[in-house]
Amino acid sequence: MKAPPFAYVRPATLDDVLAELSGGDGKVLAGGQSLVPVLAMRLGRPATLVDINSVAELHGFDAVAGALRIGAAVRQRAVERAAEARAVPLIGMAMPFVGHRELRSRGTVVGSLAHADPAAELPAVAACLDATIEVAGPAGRRRLPASEFFAGAMTTGAGPEDVVVAVEFPAARPGEGFGFAEIARRHGDFALAGVATMVRVGGDGAVETARLTGFGISDRPVTRDVTPFIGEPDLRGPMAELAAEIVDTAGDAHGSTGYRRRLFGVLAARELATALSRARREVPV
Template sequence: MKPAPFAYVRPAAVADAVAELADGHGKVLAGGQSLVPVLAMRLGRPATLVDITAIEELQQLRRTGDRLRVGAAVRQRGVERAADAAAVPLLGMALPFVGHRELRSRGTVCGSLAHADPAAELPAVACCLGARIELAGPAGRRTVDARGFFVGAMTTAVGAEDVVTAVEFPVAAPGDGFGFGEIARRHGDFALAGVAAAVTVREGAVDAARLAGFGISDRPVFRDVTALMTAVGDDPDALRGATADLARELVDTGGDGHGSTGYRRRLFAVLTARELGAALARARSSEVSR
């Protein structure tokens, strides 16, 4: 199939992009790796495509203090290769799992967040880290915490007249450790289950632990698991038992031809135990080497 007819504009400023969306019938185009297939299958029929790739401020990737700011037109591949992005290790762990290199050369980080596929890696990373997503709309700019940004499957806090302008990730500090893993039928396929984990250690003890699961519900599922990690410590058997209980609570996606709900729960439990354990080990190593 071919897309339904649409108008195309390429504004040079965020205010102009917002103005083009004022009637509520437009759609923002950045990388197009999710949007173009939707248009081709006529699952979406926007009257106007608003191409934001000519807006200079949206092409910037920079570290400022304890935050890494990724503009809405920054390609995923560009983040993979940027020296500043190394300050957010979880991004570097997750990005190689996002589709294939050719897709990451066009797809954007913010585009993946705005698309909000339940099996996507970057929304889970944003939730795990407590990233902040900046939106511009008719009333000005506002910031939404990633953990409140995702409303449901492919549904977010972005309004019809809004433009996602950037996402800000907190940079890692000494004593922080991370883990990331997913199971898919083939590399680049949608994840059957996946987890992003972050653990902070202070003076050898767990100070904080967070995780976000993906491919297991209609949106990324975030949990603070500090109490769990404090209780089980380095005991792998206790950790596996605790994550099995966690999987029964969090995994609610229905079964399909790729796997039942029970199968996804087993995958998630194993991944969570593995990545939390790896994050804890990295956190202790990071604290010792500071």
């Protein structure tokens, strides 16, 4: 199918981007790996595509104050290959599952967050780490934690006249370990169920915090504090109970709700155990 008619602009400054979005009938174009298929299927009909690739400040990618800041125009492949990204191990674990290499060469990290597909990997990473998402709009800039940013399927805290400027992922600290896994029909397909985990231990190896985010299981990434469960000798039981609570995606041709619950429970138990093992290896001597 062909996209419906639209105007195309390529502003050079963020102020010009916001001016073009004024009125709410424009759509931001960065990598286009989510937007272009939506247009081709005529699921969206924006009057104007606002290409942000000429805005220099949106290409920023660096470590600042214990966090990795990624601008809205930074490609996923650039982050995947960058030494700076090692400060956030969960990004490196998730990135190979994001589509295919060719798509990651054009797609942007921030674009994936702004698209907010409930089965996407990077929103789950942001939710698990409670990353900070910076949004610019007519009223100025604001910073939203990931826990408040994802409002539902393809729905975020950014309005139609806003642009997501950057995301800041907190850098890993000593004593933290991470896990990531998903199940899909084929590599590169959207996940039937997936989990991202983070466990932090103290100097004695005792668990201080454990977080788990599930994706592909509801209308947004679902995060839970699972610290009380980490002391269990077998996590499969508690995670099966958690799956019954939070997995509510309707069954389809790829798998029933019950099947997704079983996938989530097994992955969650395994990746929490993996994160705990890695955290204890990272405890400073």
